[in-house]
Amino acid sequence: AQKVTQAQTEISVVEKEDVTLDCVYETRDTTYYLFWYKQPPSGELVFLIRRNSFDEQNEISGRYSWNFQKSTSSFNFTITASQVVDSAVYFCALSESAVGTASKLTFGTGTRLQVTL
Amino acid sequence: NAGVTQTPKFQVLKTGQSMTLQCAQDMNHNSMYWYRQDPGMGLRLIYYSASEGTTDKGEVPNGYNVSRLNKREFSLRLESAAPSQTSVYFCASNNPFPSSGNTIYFGEGSWLTVV
Numbered sequence: 001a002q003k004v005t006q007a008q009t010e011i012s013v014v015e016k017e018d019v020t021l022d023c024v025y026e027t028r029d030t031t032y033y034l035f036w037y038k039q040p041p042s043g044e045l046v047f048l049i050r051r052n053s054f055d056e057q058n059e060i061s062g063r064y065s066w067n068f069q070k071s072t073s074s075f076n077f078t079i080t081a082s083q084v085v086d087s088a089v090y091f092c093a094l095s096e097s098a099v100g101t102a103s104k105l106t107f108g109t110g111t112r113l114q115v116t117l
Numbered sequence: 118n119a120g121v122t123q124t125p126k127f128q129v130l131k132t133g134q135s136m137t138l139q140c141a142q143d144m145n146h147n148s149m150y151w152y153r154q155d156p157g158m159g160l161r162l163i164y165y166s167a168s169e170g171t172t173d174k175g176e177v178p179n180g181y182n183v184s185r186l187n188k189r190e191f192s193l194r195l196e197s198a199a200p201s202q203t204s205v206y207f208c209a210s211n212n213p214f215p216s217s218g219n220t221i222y223f224g225e226g227s228w229l230t231v232v
Contacts (some may be wrong), residue, residue: 004159008136024226045207045223095221102148102167103213103221104175107159 002027004094006108012083013115021077021111023092029053033095034068034075035105040088048090074105082115089113119143121224123208129230130198138193140208149191150175150221151183153204160207167213174207177215183230192226205229 003026013019025034036048043102048061051068059066063080079086089112121142130136142149152160154177160197162175166185180202182194191210193200208224 009157037223042134043205043228044225047220047222050220053150086151093160101213102150102165102173103160103219104150104165105160107161109157109159 002032002096002106004031004092004106004108006090006092006111008111009109010112010114013113014092015083015115015117016081018080019080019082019113020117021079021090021092021113023075023077023108025075025092025094027094027096029096030115033103035095036075036077037091037093038064038088039110045091048077052077053114079113082113084115084117087113087115121208121210121222123206123224123227126225127228129232131232132199132226134136135194135199136194136198136229137195138206138208138229139190140166140192142208142210142222143189144212144222145188146210146212146222147188148211149185149206151181151191152207152209152223153177153192154207154226155225163193163206171207181229193231200231203229203231 002102005018005024015074032053034051038046089110091110095103124139150165151163154160164183166172169188206227209221211221
């Protein structure tokens with residue numbers, strides 16, 4: 001069975017600090033997909049990134065970066081120079097891979113990030 | 118630019134009442150999903166429809182039924198609402214072909230309270 005663990009329930013930082021959100025996953029599949037979603041206070045789920053299991057390259061998008069390490073089954077998310085607008089709940093999720101089948105996501109329990117001035 | 122649209126956004130039900138949550142997507146996606154979000158538990162899959170004409174149970178299907186009305190629409194029905202079904206419900210969709218890892222897009226959520 002698949003499992004996603006986000007051990008950090010809540011993190012508080014002061015604006016401009018860097019912060020890393022941890023995600024550890026378990027799966028028996030050799031091919032799988034990992035996602036990060038952001039849920040701001042308004043409640044919608046915003047897609048941030050998708051990574052497949054064959055692509056271990058780190059990715060940077062503006063102030064966001066992701067570190068995927070298959071050796072430790074981790075897919076960590078770093079926000080550089082955090083801003084108040086980054087305050088949200090962040091979810092890591094895992095999807096099995098099979099051609100033509102539905103993408104059933106397994107979510108972690110989320111990390112609530114609070115950025116203060 | 119609608120994406121995934123859910124209605125209603127807010128609903129209060131009495132125990133035992135029934136209701137249907139509606140979901141429609143305009144992205145021509147084959148697969149649609151219903152998740153529920155509860156505090157401290159992340160999102161859990163209730164039902165999904167891999168393609169038009171098919172539906173399957175997810176992790177927490179008890180107390181729910183679904184209908185894939187056509188390619189665009191996927192409804193979730195609570196036949197006899199219980200307080201344990203108080204939750205935020207999210208509809209989602211994607212096109213998994215050629216792999217199931219294609220990005221899933223979510224609706225804005227429906228806040229349901231059962232008293």
